Amino acid sequence: MNILITGGAGFIGSNLALALQKQALNRFGSGQGYNLIIIDNLSSGNLENLKEYKGNFIRGDVSKKESFTQLKKEKFEVIFHQASITDTTYSDDKKMISDNVEGFKNVLNFANDSGARLVYASSAAVYGNGPLPMKENQKLFPLNAYGISKCEADKIVKETIEKKNSQIIGLRYFNVYGPGEEHKGKSASMIWQLSQKIKKGKPLRIFKYGEQSRDHIYVKDIVAANLRAMESNARGIFNVGTGKPTTFNRIIEILNGIFNTHFKPEYFGLPPALAEKYQNHTHADTSFFSKILKWKSRFSIEEGIKDYFSSIK
Numbered sequence: 001m002n003i004l005i006t007g008g009a010g011f012i013g014s015n016l017a018l019a020l021q022k023q024a025l026n027r028f029g030s031g032q033g034y035n036l037i038i039i040d041n042l043s044s045g046n047l048e049n050l051k052e053y054k055g056n057f058i059r060g061d062v063s064k065k066e067s068f069t070q071l072k073k074e075k076f077e078v079i080f081h082q083a084s085i086t087d088t089t090y091s092d093d094k095k096m097i098s099d100n101v102e103g104f105k106n107v108l109n110f111a112n113d114s115g116a117r118l119v120y121a122s123s124a125a126v127y128g129n130g131p132l133p134m135k136e137n138q139k140l141f142p143l144n145a146y147g148i149s150k151c152e153a154d155k156i157v158k159e160t161i162e163k164k165n166s167q168i169i170g171l172r173y174f175n176v177y178g179p180g181e182e183h184k185g186k187s188a189s190m191i192w193q194l195s196q197k198i199k200k201g202k203p204l205r206i207f208k209y210g211e212q213s214r215d216h217i218y219v220k221d222i223v224a225a226n227l228r229a230m231e232s233n234a235r236g237i238f239n240v241g242t243g244k245p246t247t248f249n250r251i252i253e254i255l256n257g258i259f260n261t262h263f264k265p266e267y268f269g270l271p272p273a274l275a276e277k278y279q280n281h282t283h284a285d286t287s288f289f290s291k292i293l294k295w296k297s298r299f300s301i302e303e304g305i306k307d308y309f310s311s312i313k
């Protein structure tokens with residue numbers, strides 16, 4: 001089976017590629033099973049993430065149609081689309097939207113042409129500061145260009161699914177954390193940011209009063225949700241979170257427990273320029289995904305953080 005992963009040098013894409021490689025080995029033995037191909041322009045991804053990857057790698061930009069010329073020689077059964085500019089503070093809003101949306105359209109057309117099942121990454125950013133818990137059918141309020149680009153892709157998918165019998169499933173990831181996110185710098189999870197401050201003995205500065213919350217989901221669960229989506233024939237757009245948000249104060253408590261430290265948060269005011277664009281809470285209503293795909297996240301926040309830091313010690 002030929003599988004294409006766009007953005008496979010990134011955090012989630014590389015975890016997914018390595019999990020597929022492992023699944024193929026377990027199911028079919030060495031040299032059999034999945035023929036994996038990654039396409040990534042390395043704009044944020046890191047080849048270090050793919051040290052153990054044995055499939056093919058193409059350096060290419062999915063927002064450019066010509067990048068698909070080489071890929072057209074293969075027939076793909078499944079495409080995982082993870083490629084995206086993911087830095088929400090990216091300075092050029094127009095470029096971010098056009099690259100992400102053009103990239104999405106090219107991948108969608110390519111999937112349609114090759115008859116592949118498309119599993120793509122959407123985001124909780126589409127909900128902005130909308131009502132909680134966030135449900136797939138509620139009104140969307142993206143707060144930045146990144147969220148707008150994800151809304152655009154989801155809109156195209158809804159229209160496509162209504163018109164054609166395309167095999168498309170969108171996964172609105174909530175806040176993902178886990179091994180392989182270091183290269184994302186300021187865009188890495190709050191869990192990674194705070195753990196690095198603890199490691200360097202720096203103050204844990206967070207916005208007043210640390211009661212903002214995130215539905216943090218461990219990358220192993222995100223990978224499992226993608227594999228589940230690949231193997232089902234469900235179509236549509238689904239939240240992928242844990243349904244259990246955690247405050248920043250609580251994350252600091254958990255990290256102190258893991259690292260055996262006693263850091264206290266230092267609170268400071270949200271800069272007024274940021275206030276309008278800041279997402280205060282994310283909280284997934286996970287009932288649609290669990291009803292249709294019969295799947296639930298496995299790791300609690302405590303278990304996920306423990307697994308994360310034991311794996312990179």
Ligand SMILES: NC(=O)c1ccc[n+]([C@@H]2O[C@H](COP(=O)([O-])OP(=O)(O)OC[C@H]3O[C@@H](n4cnc5c(N)ncnc54)[C@H](O)[C@@H]3O)[C@@H](O)[C@H]2O)c1
Binds near residue numbers: 040
């Ligand atoms: N990490 C999260 O918390 C989170 C939450 C919601 C949604 N998502 C989505 O999940 C997907 C993966 O995110 P991630 O956290 O792994 O980020 P990442 O930045 O680590 O990965 C994105 C990858 O896409 C590549 N890329 C970017 N533009 C490209 C292009 N035009 N052509 C080819 N490759 C390109 C980058 O080089 C990178 O390897 C993204 O679509 C992101 O929007 C992530």
